[in-house]
Amino acid sequence: MTPPDAFARLDAQVAFLLEADRLKQVLRATPLADGSRRENSGEHSWHLALHALVLADQAGPDVSIDRVIRMLILHDLVEIDVGDVPIHCANGQAHGSEATRAAETAAADRIFGLLPPEIGRDLRALWEEFEAAATPDSIFAKALDRVQPVLLNHAAGGGSWADYNVTLDQVESRVGVKVARGAPALWAHVRARIAPFFG
Amino acid sequence: MTPPDAFARLDAQVAFLLEADRLKQVLRATPLADGSRRENSGEHSWHLALHALVLADQAGPDVSIDRVIRMLILHDLVEIDVGDVPIHCANGQAHGSEATRAAETAAADRIFGLLPPEIGRDLRALWEEFEAAATPDSIFAKALDRVQPVLLNHAAGGGSWADYNVTLDQVESRVGVKVARGAPALWAHVRARIAPFFG
Numbered sequence: 001m002t003p004p005d006a007f008a009r010l011d012a013q014v015a016f017l018l019e020a021d022r023l024k025q026v027l028r029a030t031p032l033a034d035g036s037r038r039e040n041s042g043e044h045s046w047h048l049a050l051h052a053l054v055l056a057d058q059a060g061p062d063v064s065i066d067r068v069i070r071m072l073i074l075h076d077l078v079e080i081d082v083g084d085v086p087i088h089c090a091n092g093q094a095h096g097s098e099a100t101r102a103a104e105t106a107a108a109d110r111i112f113g114l115l116p117p118e119i120g121r122d123l124r125a126l127w128e129e130f131e132a133a134a135t136p137d138s139i140f141a142k143a144l145d146r147v148q149p150v151l152l153n154h155a156a157g158g159g160s161w162a163d164y165n166v167t168l169d170q171v172e173s174r175v176g177v178k179v180a181r182g183a184p185a186l187w188a189h190v191r192a193r194i195a196p197f198f199g
Numbered sequence: 200m201t202p203p204d205a206f207a208r209l210d211a212q213v214a215f216l217l218e219a220d221r222l223k224q225v226l227r228a229t230p231l232a233d234g235s236r237r238e239n240s241g242e243h244s245w246h247l248a249l250h251a252l253v254l255a256d257q258a259g260p261d262v263s264i265d266r267v268i269r270m271l272i273l274h275d276l277v278e279i280d281v282g283d284v285p286i287h288c289a290n291g292q293a294h295g296s297e298a299t300r301a302a303e304t305a306a307a308d309r310i311f312g313l314l315p316p317e318i319g320r321d322l323r324a325l326w327e328e329f330e331a332a333a334t335p336d337s338i339f340a341k342a343l344d345r346v347q348p349v350l351l352n353h354a355a356g357g358g359s360w361a362d363y364n365v366t367l368d369q370v371e372s373r374v375g376v377k378v379a380r381g382a383p384a385l386w387a388h389v390r391a392r393i394a395p396f397f398g
Contacts, residue, residue, distance in 0.1 A: 007388060010384070010388045013253050013254055014388075014389075017254075017347075017350065018232050018354050020249055021233075023242075024238070024246075025231070032224070033221075034220075034224075040242065042241075042242035043239065043242040046244045046245030046248070047216070047219070047220065047223075050272055050273075053273070054212050054215060054216055055212055055216075066265035066268070069265070069268055073245065073249055073252060115253065123252065148216075151213060151216065185205065189209045189210075190213075193213075
């Protein structure tokens with residue numbers, strides 16, 4: 001028999017996992033590669049983890065790909081409460097605003113707070129490291145989070161670039177700089193790939 | 200400047216990642232927890248990776264959670280060509296059949312074959328380890344792959360159990376045995392949780 005406190009602990013773990021299921025219903029600005037519909041933040045998080053596995057050779061020698069993958073699995077959970085704030089909306093001003101950050105902190109309190117305390121603490125620390133983007137692991141994780149929508153927009157023939165009238169200079173300043181910080185050769189490659197789209 | 204062979208290598212990595220995007224359009228038999236629609240295999244893979252992070256304490260001491268997460272990220276890629284074969288369809292006989300296995304092997308040849316050879320080899324080896332379910336890591340990964348649909352079906356009020364007229368004994372024999380093999384206390388907990396549904 002499982003002792004009662006182990007049962008309560010598993011109840012909390014399962015409650016968190018069922019709450020996390022809602023991330024599959026948060027829609028992003030970016031379309032799928034074939035343009036058929038918008039991507040959701042659950043499948044986006046999976047795709048990013050796959051990017052980390054496949055593009056591991058683009059990371060510096062001090063990056064732990066396994067920690068990067070853990071961060072990417074968690075990085076969007078706060079969107080269950082806050083929604084996705086597209087990089088290019090509000091002329092690039094809404095993403096990372098003070099108001100957005102405060103709402104995301106409250107969401108992290110609630111969502112990671114569903115877990116048994118020591119698990120919640122560990123996962124929240126990873127999320128905060130990702131948000132701060134000041135360690136090699138989080139800088140590489142951010143680079144992947146920024147480059148994946150570029151690849152999807154390009155594959156889909158414009159995607160959120162068309163929706164928000166984005167220029168190549170804006171892609172460079174809002175996105176490219178952060179990709180290049182964590183994965184410079186990857187950004188050089190992707191920039192060359194997308195430049196013809198902007199004419 | 201990136202040398203030409205590095206460019207060709209990145210082209211292959213990006214081609215694989217864009218092909219993998221199609222997993223977001225493979226529908227599973229299981230609904231989301233709120234029953235609003237069927238789950239796709241991309242977001243399912245993310246949810247499983249999150250299960251591994253949150254339920255790590257259910258794994259035996261010889262399990263590497265990071266390898267489990269890597270397996271779970273990859274485990275359904277072959278469904279891009281083969282589709283999802285629900286556990287409970289065809290009275291439980293289609294899943295794992297010879298025909299399904301042969302189709303999945305051909306899919307693995309094609310999909311992992313898009314990658315630079317040494318990356319493709321490494322990822323395919325992880326997928327084969329998952330499929331064989333003979334190591335501590337893959338046995339735990341399989342346990343999570345089997346328990347997550349149980350939690351979603353239960354949360355959604357029946358899901359694919361209702362669609363396929365599944366009994367608790369069938370859940371036990373088709374699913375529970377494999378969950379219990381990798382995570383016995385988890386299965387005891389989940390079984391107690393779902394038993395009342397079957398009356």
